[in-house]
Amino acid sequence: GENVEQHPSTLSVQEGDSAVIKCTYSDSASNYFPWYKQELGKGPQLIIDIRSNVGEKKDQRIAVTLNKTAKHFSLHITETQPEDSAVYFCAASIGTGTASKLTFGTGTRLQVTL
Amino acid sequence: DGGITQSPKYLFRKEGQNVTLSCEQNLNHDAMYWYRQDPGQGLRLIYYSQIVNDFQKGDIAEGYSVSREKKESFPLTVTSAQKNPTAFYLCASSTQTGNYGYTFGSGTRLTVV
Numbered sequence A: 001g002e003n004v005e006q007h008p009s010t011l012s013v014q015e016g017d018s019a020v021i022k023c024t025y026s027d028s029a030s031n032y033f034p035w036y037k038q039e040l041g042k043g044p045q046l047i048i049d050i051r052s053n054v055g056e057k058k059d060q061r062i063a064v065t066l067n068k069t070a071k072h073f074s075l076h077i078t079e080t081q082p083e084d085s086a087v088y089f090c091a092a093s094i095g096t097g098t099a100s101k102l103t104f105g106t107g108t109r110l111q112v113t114l
Numbered sequence B: 001d002g003g004i005t006q007s008p009k010y011l012f013r014k015e016g017q018n019v020t021l022s023c024e025q026n027l028n029h030d031a032m033y034w035y036r037q038d039p040g041q042g043l044r045l046i047y048y049s050q051i052v053n054d055f056q057k058g059d060i061a062e063g064y065s066v067s068r069e070k071k072e073s074f075p076l077t078v079t080s081a082q083k084n085p086t087a088f089y090l091c092a093s094s095t096q097t098g099n100y101g102y103t104f105g106s107g108t109r110l111t112v113v
Helices: none
Strands: A004-007 A010-014 A019-025 A032-038 A045-051 A056-059 A062-067 A072-077 A086-092 A108-113 B004-007 B010-013 B019-025 B031-037 B043-051 B054-057 B064-066 B076-078 B087-094 B108-112
Touching (some): A004 A086, A032 A062, A045 A056, A045 A062, A072 A086, B004 B087, B010 B019, B019 B031, B019 B108, B043 B064
Parallel strands (some): B010 B108
Antiparallel strands (some): A004 A019, A032 A045, A032 A086, A062 A072, B004 B019, B019 B076, B043 B054, B064 B076
């Protein structure tokens, strides 16, 4: 089955700096790559996603890049703010017209310091 | 507002007891999922269901059971056979067709006492 690896496990940045989280996947048939943000005691929330026919996608301060050849994708957060502090999960799935089954990475705890 | 509701938020279980975690959604989603979250291990899939009256085992189904009698509901029972049930349990739902992200509930924290 699919295996998703995520690095780093913890990341500390100063407010205003950029943060980058990287993931690799094993199954070349995977075609959907969402990112989730989880705040303490809450369920994960989808923040951005990308499909295999696109190399990059941006939404304000958040961007995701995908390299299908290398089978890796990354989350980029610019101008970080204290409210960006949370655990971030990447995921991958193979969509074939039925419900997708996501495989998640192990998470990155991002701490934005003042 | 549409969403997915998990209850209770906190649950305590004695050794040898079965407990049932509730998950209800009003998003009209066909697919529903149960994940277990442990520190440093990400989210691991327990069971999932793509349509009513059908469900499949995930990666860590041993010691758990589910039912899907209604589209809106996907309860998870943690049985006494589950050796280490203390964890944070997350329910999610998604549309069946296409390839879209999940909507998660707010989770249930289960503690064995």
